[in-house]
Amino acid sequence: MKKPDTAKQMTIARLLLQGNEACVKGALAAGCRFYAGYPITPASEIMEAMARDLPRAGGSFIQMEDEIASLGAVLGASLTGAKSMTATSGPGFSLMQEHIGYACMAEIPCVIVDVMRGGPSTGLPTQGAQGDVMQARWGTHGDHPIIVLAPSSVYDFYELTIQAFNLSERYRTPVIMLADEAVAHVRESIVLPEAGKVAIEDRAGPTVPPEWYIPYADPGSGIPPMPRFGDGYRYNVTGLTHDVRGYPTTRKDEVEPLISRLFSKISKDIDRLQWFDSYYTEDALVTVIAYGSVARAGLQAVKEARIKGMKAGLVKLKVLWPFMRQTIDAVMGNSSRILVPEMNMGQLSREVKRVNRGNCEVMTLNKYDGTLITPLEILRKLEEIYPC
Amino acid sequence: MLETAHPIHKYLRSSKKFPHIWCAGCGSGIFMNALIRAIDRSGLAKDDIVLVSGIGCSSRLPIYVDFNTVHTTHGRALTFATGIKLANPALKVITIMGDGDAVSIGGNHFIHAARRNVEIASFIINNQIYGMTGGQCSPTTPHGVKTVSSPYGNAENNFDICALAEAAGASFVGRSTVYHTPLLDRLIDKALDKKGFSMVEVISQCVTHGSRWMGLNSPVDMMKWLKEHSLTVEKAKGLGETERKDKIIIGIMADLDRPTYNEEYDRFTR
Known part of the structure; x- marks a missing residue:
């Protein structure tokens, strides 16, 4: 028997990780130093790994009394400069909505992982779904911008968690990681x-002394610099509409610019937020647009369709919100038919249909019984709709 | 030249657009003055203080004063405060909540913050009413009284906030009214100095809405009412249930030395 190459083993750290564990590794690599959460299936492993690993990394962990408190503590910690996150599933995500709005309004960076399970209500705690796409977009009240990322593999979960922190820090905004149960619980061998x-x-x-500092003044980028509590820049944080100094205001000439800036600080960079992987799309007559674990089934289906001689392609979305209109427009320019398979009754497909200018037919494949969409189901649908 | 020797001038935000939102005769201003005096005595640096509040009349207080201030969501001040204290234990974290804020919508956070014994100095300005929203009854509104949301009389029993805090595990528990300012000063000093979770309930008057159920017309009458209805802890001890009924018991209810959450977390994770 051949001896294992130990030198090689030491340079390449190959790990067998569950999606939720990879999320924690990504968060720690991104510099996360505070976690507050509440137990919930199928996200609890994130909390458990954080409870174990955060103190070793010099951070702190706390199990709060509910999900409202969890996100409250995360926002408080973030105000002191600590990169902070929480993780939950549908029911807990519903409870967090008010504080997501607070984070948008007060511009407090934070990462919220929602491992989606079947809903509504207590729903299907142990089974997968993609039913929170619209809640992630519009769950908190009022007009607000949001960034939502969707991993489809264990490695994705690692990498996108780092990017979630990066975007959150860059734009001073909450970033939501929308994983599904399959991605959270599947174990894959990955190299970090x-x-x-x-x-x-x-x-x-x-970059100015405290007496010159105006906390919510637009420095040009739309993103005001953010000091840490305790560093000498004393300012007021509020969920009320506020003026540039952070004081409550109802003046229309102060309200409108604030809300506009909250949107434009992200939308101005929409070109930088087109994150996707495409497969076999160059000559595709029909393109599958998918995200999360469904994109995995989609890729297998497209490969099998190619073997059968069909010109099928796949675009896997990594950013769900803001909606990647440019990317979808490009897909629609190439293919005459689009299939959007989702583990819900059709949430992202509504958005795809909305941006369709009529040059494309948008079809859906929906499943909401708690089971995964299989490659065979997507393949059959492709055969059915394939333009011949 | 104008004299600005009053300690409050050091702590009020000069950049804030005044006036404040409090009605003339409101007790919140008396508490704000007392808090500022206590902070001034404590020698704490402005940069090291984080003032966290919820939503309501008294929760507007942090906006007016020159510290690191967070005006959070309704009932959730203690959740933010917990995150702040855990992420940066060097900061002095103070929360200001109203009665509806702290023990109705935020009741769960309140008992858990006390149970954990996180070092937070919390102040509950209890005016026994929802003032900002127009005078609805709160969990501390007396049984039987009529408010806009209990037009036939309040069928609910009211909370004893101090007993709640004590039972939940707070290290320091005290109660004063805004009439008894020397006592209030003393309690705030102790709360700010306490290692662990401290809670001071400050009975205050809502001159706009509370006056209706109290049947009183002026802030002066309401403060006289506070004076007449108060009993010190010491005096209350020898009295029976009927004599204590409808009285505001003021003084120190609990003063314990227990390890704080931060100390215990560090000990276990080290």
Whole structure:
């Protein structure tokens, strides 16, 4: 028997990880130093790994009394400069909605992982779904911008968690990771990038002395610098509409610019937020648009369709919100038919249909019985709709 | 030249657009003055203080004063405060909540913050009414009284906030009214100094809405009412149930030395 190559084993750290564990590794690599959460299936492993690993990384963990409190503590910690996150599933995500709005309004960076399970209500705690796509977009009240990422593999979960922190720090906004139960619980062998290979972003702090600091003034980028509590920049944080100094206001000439800036600070960079992987799309007559674990089934289905001689392709979305209109427009320019398979009654497909200018037919494949969409189901649908 | 020797001038935000939102005769201003005096005596630096509040009349207080301030969501001040204290234990964290804020919508957070014994100095300004929203009854509104949301009389029993805090595990529990300012000063000093979770209930008057059920017309009458209805812990001890009924018991209810959450977390995770 051949001896294992120990030298090689030491340079390549190959790990067998569950999606939820990879999320924790990504968070720690991104610099997460505070976690507050409440137990809930199928997200609890994130909390358990954080309870174990955060103190060793110099951070702190707390199990709060509910999900409202969890996100409250996360926002408080973030105000002191600590990169902070929480993780939950549908019912807990519903409870967090008010504080998501607070984070948008007060511009407090944080990452919220929602491992989606079947709903509504207590629903299907142990089975997968993608039913929170619209809640992630519109769950909190009022007009607000939001960034939502969707991993489809264990490695994705690692990498996108780092990017979730980066975006959150860069734009001073909550970022939601929308994973599904299958991605959270599947175990895959992955190789993590070496430390220092993935760029880590930190929020920009003020560059002026405290007496010159105006907390919510637009520095041009739309993203005001954010000091840490205790550093001498005393300012007021509120969920009320506020003026540039952070004081409550009802003046229309102060309200409108605030809300507009909250949107434009993200929408101005929409080109930088087109994150997707495409497979066999160059000549595809029909393209599958999918995200999460469904994208895995989609890729297998497309490969089998190619073997059968069909010109099928796949676009796997990594960003769900803001909706990647440019990417979808490009797909629609190539294919005459689009299939959007989802583990819900059709949430992202509504958005795809909304941006369709009529040059494409948008079909759906929906499943909401708690079971995964299989490659065979997508293949059959492709055969049915394939333009011949 | 104008004299600005009053300690409050050091702590009020000069950049804030005044006036404040409190009605003339409201007790919140008396508490704000007392808190500022206590902070001034404590020698704490403005940069090291984080003032966290919920939603309601008294929760507007942090906006006016020159510290690190967070005006959070309704009932959730203690959740933010917990995150702040855990992420940066060097900061002095103070919360200001109203009665509806702390023991109705935020009741769960209140008992758990006390149970954990996180070092937070919390102040509950209890005016026994929802003032900002127009005078609805709160969990501390007396049984039987008529408010806009209990037009036939309040069928509910009211909370004893101090007993609640004590039972939940707070290290320091005290109660004063805004009439008894020397006592209030003393309680705030002790709360700010306490290692662990401290709670001071400050009985205050709502001159706009509370006056209706009290049948009183002026802030002066309401403060006289507070004076006449108060009993010190010491005096109350020898009295029977009927004599204590409808009285505000003021003084120190609990003063314990227990390890704080931060200390215990560090000990276990080290």
